[in-house]
Amino acid sequence: MAYWKGVIEEYRPYLPVTEKTPVITLKEGDTPLIHARNISRKLGNGLEVHLKFEGLNPTGSFKDRGMTMAMSKAVEDGAKVVVCASTGNTSAAAAAYAAHAGISCAVFLPHGSIALGKLAQSLIYGAKVIAIEGSFDKALKLTRELADKHPVTMVNSNNPYRIEGQKTAAFEIVDTIGDAPEYHAIPVGNAGNITAYWKGYKEYHQKGKARQLPRMCGFQAAGSAPIVEGRVVEDPHTLATAIKIGNPFSWKSAEAARDESKGVIEAVTDDQILEAYQMLAALEGIFCEPASAASLAGVIKKNKEKYFTEGKRRIVCTLTGHGLKDPDRAVAVSGKPAVVKPEMDEILKVLKL
């Protein structure tokens, strides 16, 4: 059996690389598409929900797909330093791929709004970690200013190679189920990923690899839903810190994905996100981070509204990041373990046996 070679080698004809491009890879991609039988049954209406679990990438999120491309092209162009602003996952991926490439990395994070696991990643991979006393949007603006004036390469999703790499997730889904699903649900933050999936689905469709295109259903957190509200949100808030973004970079292309695919971009509340987050773990054994569960939360919401039409309806939900990124949230929603004396009687009492 052949080894998986990472998304650049696996999808080379679809990506802007040449034989001169040094491939910086941690063998990202090839993530499982998992049929969520229990959740599908609970939703009823004949829906078939599949989960693209991107938490199983090398740094625990979908960002690795884009970062292998951005870093390979940066090294090809002679970059010595890469920079990004991040709610935690882009920075983890940038730090890891920069380490692998042997170049420097600086990351700008909104102080106090980063899940613990993500902060740990940027630090241990050896990036220069700068916590900005302000929002992600402020950090992004500063990063752009820095990149405009200094010899550093920006690896946020304004870097087109990021989108190119991330579109490979759509290819994998089509390669797995033999066509595009009828619907694709995805969390929306800076809006690069919905842009990337739509690009991927369209390219595979044009090449005849997929017969149909999905409706793209993007979900923002209610406290930070600029696309839904049609205005910049100055002070975004949500416990889904990964998508706590008030002025997304790829705003226009996310709207284009929604409109061209005849889909939706809507908001889900933090309570709806947490309900989906716990359902995924308890009903399917899949532990994703809170922001990732916005995709399923949106599907539950839209199903109640009878949005999904008759006939065969496959819905793929992207679960963007791993639950271990944010252990504090998991403990907070689950309650404490039962602490007992080291005696069988005590244990039996707790287990009610």
Ligand code: F0G
């Ligand atoms: N889910 C997770 C876990 C994320 O980390 C992000 C974005 C998104 C969803 C939304 O994706 O921005 O392409 O719309 N995280 C970025 C970061 C902003 O800095 O890690 P998007």
